[in-house]
Amino acid sequence: MRRSLVRAQVGEPTKRNGKCNRQRLTCDKHTANCNSMAANRNSSESNRNSNLKGVAMKAPVTYDASFVANPDALFTTLWNELEWERRADAPRREYYCNDVDVPYAYGTGSYVREYLPRPMHPALLPIKAAVEARIGSPMEVCFLNGYEDARDQLGWHADDSDSMRDDLPIAIVTVGARREIMFRPNINTLEIERLWLDNGSLCLMAAGMQDAWQHKIPKAGFACGPRISMTFRGLMLAGKGMTKLSAAAVA
Numbered sequence: 421m422r423r424s425l426v427r428a429q430v431g432e433p434t435k436r437n438g439k440c441n442r443q444r445l446t447c448d449k450h451t452a453n454c455n456s457m458a459a460n461r462n463s464s465e466s467n468r469n470s471n472l473k474g475v476a477m478k479a480p481v482t483y484d485a486s487f488v489a490n491p492d493a494l495f496t497t498l499w500n501e502l503e504w505e506r507r508a509d510a511p512r513r514e515y516y517c518n519d520v521d522v523p524y525a526y527g528t529g530s531y532v533r534e535y536l537p538r539p540m541h542p543a544l545l546p547i548k549a550a551v552e553a554r555i556g557s558p559m560e561v562c563f564l565n566g567y568e569d570a571r572d573q574l575g576w577h578a579d580d581s582d583s584m585r586d587d588l589p590i591a592i593v594t595v596g597a598r599r600e601i602m603f604r605p606n607i608n609t610l611e612i613e614r615l616w617l618d619n620g621s622l623c624l625m626a627a628g629m630q631d632a633w634q635h636k637i638p639k640a641g642f643a644c645g646p647r648i649s650m651t652f653r654g655l656m657l658a659g660k661g662m663t664k665l666s667a668a669a670v671a
C-alpha cells in the first residue's frame with residue numbers, strides 16, 4: 421500500500437482543528453545543552469546570539485548543540501553525493517528518503533509537491549540510529565533540505581500530516597552553516613521565538629507540537645555558506661504492507 425505524507429503549508433487547510441488538546445511534551449528534558457537555546461521574542465541580534473542561561477522557550481523543543489561527531493565531513497559527503505533536486509519554485513535543495521516505499525507530498529491544491537523515496541545514503545544511517553536511540557522509536561522518514569546560501573529559506577509550516585506519527589518528536593539535525601529557526605504558536609502568530617541551529621546540532625520538536633506550532637527557516641540576513649538539515653519523522657503504519665527499502669550506496 422502506498423500512502424502519501426502531506427505536510428501542511430501555512431494558509432492552507434490543515435487537520436489541526438480540534439487536535440490541540442493532545443498531550444504535548446514540554447521542555448522537561450532541559451539540560452545544560454538546553455540552556456544554550458536563545459529564547460526571545462524581540463529580535464535583537466544580541467539576544468539572538470546569546471546563550472540565555474535559565475531562560476526557557478515556550479516552544480516545546482529541546483536542543484543539543486553537539487549531536488554529530490564530525491559534522492563537517494558529513495556535510496561534505498551529503499552535499500556532494502546526494503542527488504539533490506531543486507524544484508523551480510522551491511528556494512532550497514531537497515532530498516527525500518524513507519525506510520519503506522512510501523511517497524511524500526506536501527501542500528494542497530496547485531501547491532502539492534510529491535517526492536518518491538530515494539536511497540538512504542550510508543552516511544545517514546549512524547545519524548538515523550542515534551536519533552532513534554535518543555527518541556526511543558524508529559524514525560522511518562528523512563527529508564533533507566539543502567540551503568545553498570543566505571537567500572535559501574523555508575516558509576512557515578507545520579509537519580502535521582495524518583501520515584506522520586504525532587506521538588513522536590520530529591528531529592532536525594543540522595550540518596553546515598549555522599541558521600536560525602523560528603517558532604510561533606497557532607494561537608498567537610505574532611509571538612515568534614528564535615533558536616540558532618548550529619553545525620552538528622540536534623533540535624527535537626516535541627510530540628504533538630505540530631498541532632499547535634509552526635516553524636520556519638528565514639533568509640539569513642547575513643552572508644553565510646550552505647547548510648543541510650535532516651528531518652527525521654516517524655511514519656504511521658510503517659511496516660504494515662509496505663515494501664522495505666534497503667540502504668544503497670549513492671555515487
Ligand SMILES: O=C(O)CCC(=O)C(=O)O
Pocket residue numbers: 563565574579592601617635636637649651
Ligand atoms: O531546515 C530546517 O531546519 C527545517 C526543516 C523543516 O522544517 C522541514 O523539513 O519541514
